[in-house]
Amino acid sequence: xxxxxxxxxxxxxxxxxxxxxxxxxxxxxxxxxxxxxxxxxxxxxxxxxxxxxxxxxxxxxxxxxxxxxxxxxxxxxxxxxxxxxxxxxxxxxxxxxxxxxxxxxxxxxxxxxxxxxxxxxxxxxxxxxxxxxxxxxxxxxxxxxxxxxxxxxxxxxxxxxxxxxxxxxxxxxxxxxxxxxxxxxxxxxxxxxxxxxxxxxxxxxxxxxxxxxxxxxxxxxxxxxxxxxxxxxxxxxxxxxxxxxxxxxxxxxxxxxxxxxxxxxxxxxxxxxxxxxxxxxxxxxxxxxxxxxxxxxxxxxxxxxxxxxxxxxxxxxxxxxxxxxxxxxxxxxxxxxxxxxxxxxxxxxxxxxxxx
Amino acid sequence: xxxxxxxxxxxxxxxxxxxxxxxxxxxxxxxxxxxxxxxxxxxxxxxxxxxxxxxxxxxxxxxxxxxxxxxxxxxxxxxxxxxxxxxxxxxxxxxxxxxxxxxxxxxxxxxxxxxxxxxxxxxxxxxxxxxxxxxxxxxxxxxxxxxxxxxxxxxxxxxxxxxxxxxxxxxxxxxxxxxxxxxxxxxx
Amino acid sequence: xxxxxxxxxxxxxxxxxxxxxxxxxxxxxxxxxxxxxxxxxxxxxxxxxxxxxxxxxxxxxxxxxxxxxxxxxxxxxxxxxxxxxxxxxxxxxxxxxxxxxxxxxxxxxxxxxxxxxxxxxxxxxxxxxxxxxxxxxxxxxxxxxxxxxxxxxxxxxxxxxxxxxxxxx
Numbered sequence: 001x002x003x004x005x006x007x008x009x010x011x012x013x014x015x016x017x018x019x020x021x022x023x024x025x026x027x028x029x030x031x032x033x034x035x036x037x038x039x040x041x042x043x044x045x046x047x048x049x050x051x052x053x054x055x056x057x058x059x060x061x062x063x064x065x066x067x068x069x070x071x072x073x074x075x076x077x078x079x080x081x082x083x084x085x086x087x088x089x090x091x092x093x094x095x096x097x098x099x100x101x102x103x104x105x106x107x108x109x110x111x112x113x114x115x116x117x118x119x120x121x122x123x124x125x126x127x128x129x130x131x132x133x134x135x136x137x138x139x140x141x142x143x144x145x146x147x148x149x150x151x152x153x154x155x156x157x158x159x160x161x162x163x164x165x166x167x168x169x170x171x172x173x174x175x176x177x178x179x180x181x182x183x184x185x186x187x188x189x190x191x192x193x194x195x196x197x198x199x200x201x202x203x204x205x206x207x208x209x210x211x212x213x214x215x216x217x218x219x220x221x222x223x224x225x226x227x228x229x230x231x232x233x234x235x236x237x238x239x240x241x242x243x244x245x246x247x248x249x250x251x252x253x254x255x256x257x258x259x260x261x262x263x264x265x266x267x268x269x270x271x272x273x274x275x276x277x278x279x280x281x282x283x284x285x286x287x288x289x290x291x292x293x294x295x296x297x298x299x300x301x302x303x304x305x306x307x308x309x310x311x312x313x314x315x316x317x318x319x320x321x322x323x324x325x326x327x328x329x330x331x332x333x334x335x336x337x338x339x340x341x342x343x344x345x346x347x348x349x350x351x352x353x354x355x356x
Numbered sequence: 357x358x359x360x361x362x363x364x365x366x367x368x369x370x371x372x373x374x375x376x377x378x379x380x381x382x383x384x385x386x387x388x389x390x391x392x393x394x395x396x397x398x399x400x401x402x403x404x405x406x407x408x409x410x411x412x413x414x415x416x417x418x419x420x421x422x423x424x425x426x427x428x429x430x431x432x433x434x435x436x437x438x439x440x441x442x443x444x445x446x447x448x449x450x451x452x453x454x455x456x457x458x459x460x461x462x463x464x465x466x467x468x469x470x471x472x473x474x475x476x477x478x479x480x481x482x483x484x485x486x487x488x489x490x491x492x493x494x495x496x497x498x499x500x501x502x503x504x505x506x507x508x509x510x511x512x513x514x515x516x517x518x519x520x521x522x523x524x525x526x527x528x529x530x531x532x533x534x535x536x537x538x539x540x541x542x543x544x
Numbered sequence: 545x546x547x548x549x550x551x552x553x554x555x556x557x558x559x560x561x562x563x564x565x566x567x568x569x570x571x572x573x574x575x576x577x578x579x580x581x582x583x584x585x586x587x588x589x590x591x592x593x594x595x596x597x598x599x600x601x602x603x604x605x606x607x608x609x610x611x612x613x614x615x616x617x618x619x620x621x622x623x624x625x626x627x628x629x630x631x632x633x634x635x636x637x638x639x640x641x642x643x644x645x646x647x648x649x650x651x652x653x654x655x656x657x658x659x660x661x662x663x664x665x666x667x668x669x670x671x672x673x674x675x676x677x678x679x680x681x682x683x684x685x686x687x688x689x690x691x692x693x694x695x696x697x698x699x700x701x702x703x704x705x706x707x708x709x710x711x712x713x
Contacts, residue, residue: 035395040413124598131606321388
């Protein structure tokens, strides 16, 4: 029974990220940028004349990219060139395992916790796999046998290593406030509205979002791709299915970042001012305990993913608003601003915890 | 309109507020997301008050932009009102063409103009749309049209023969007027 | 189940380690070393030491090996060729194999009679972050701080080396 529940949860997250979010985010990116720039955006792909505001474009793109020639340049290392997209796709996907998308519910006398793996190390697990994500770009850049690719890989890895340090230190304040590394406990600690991470760790939120964006190598920090400088960076020599996999990795990482930010700073699955107990007792008056738990569960999942969608929107907006940093500016921001500020954040948080 | 030089004052140093960077980013995001939401919900005032929407995109093959008269599309031969092309096969355009894309085979005719082009081909794949042929033509027989859709699947079809080039004069009135006005200044 | 996982991870770790040594392409060697690290982390997980496992991946596989891989990539080392065999080398390697084989044969004999101390006093919260942290900051405070000072001095040394202007002429 437990196995079935676990498999259901894995399947749910997997279909939601790989099947729903990742393809649709490509369309969202095009459409949102169009709306932000007073354009219309993709709307031509149609099936029997129905365009459905361009929602068939991901399908069309997928078909196009799958049927494209899979090109491996001369002198490239074939094995590495092939496994690099997989290496970059897997870590953000696995990292979603420890993010809780709901609380704990009692259904038919069985306790169901809506997280795939409630690890004791919690967020450190995410950082561990985020650090493994570096190998995707690095191997891709090296195996392509192209100077631009190697430059892109160099930039990507230098950037990711430096921001990993800052990202790790910014969330230590959150650990200190909630007294746990477990994301479920951090989420459960934010039931009251004014105990959300954004109120207790406002600086931590901005710094975490910044370094997470830098980890993801999206536009304000996209020197690793930098199409105006180094053509396309580490995935210059990729085409077809492998190319789309780098994009999928990027989109899944957006979702993962949104999930982490929601759990750490925006109350996870909680609705502001309405506690879980109040919700369950309200519904159980009408429908009985089990049904009330199920309905609460569904509402909480909905709330969590609404917040996730909001942060996806925010990341997209940032990506289409802010121009690209120079490389030295990125390094300066990472090492000289975010690192000391996060240390200061830890210090201040420690003093406040000590005094109260 | 007189052309002046606009001097833009650039601040040498950013203020502290700008150097924190986050408020300025938030301001930028506010502007772009304003556009986003106005466009996202833009159909409501569009329906209610019949406002014009802010979107500039045209659905290209269905809607087209009206080009200005000065616009140079592919060169065409003018078919006079009497059903005969105006060209007298003098060869000036052939000489003038920097891309060497025009070739003319002249022939004799009983008409008053005595010469006419038996064959007139423009290799549109080579044409650089400079408009020199139009400028040099003494008879206003070759004009730049507004047609820009010259894409094709093979090079044979893009080599325009005389039949492909002939366009009735009444379709080219605007361009004719523009050319007369433009070249009148130089008193040819 | 646990035994099976242990054998998979253990064999994986040994095989990748061997490949690291004998592979001709240095980049492939480095990547196999990363795999070894990941397998070792898996063994740590089996030992209920999740914190150690995660730190293993984060520090060794994620941070240190990236630098290794980078140095190798930027040096653009090509695949090594086997050096020509001479009689002397053959003799040396033969003796080496004999010695290692002797050791391998002798190892079971050492442990044969003795009863290994079993980890019986494992508490419920063994290997959790809290326990590890507490031990680190009470019993092993001095070594911990000494290590951090060592790392700090290493960082400062690196900065000084990087900042040093090379005098020409």
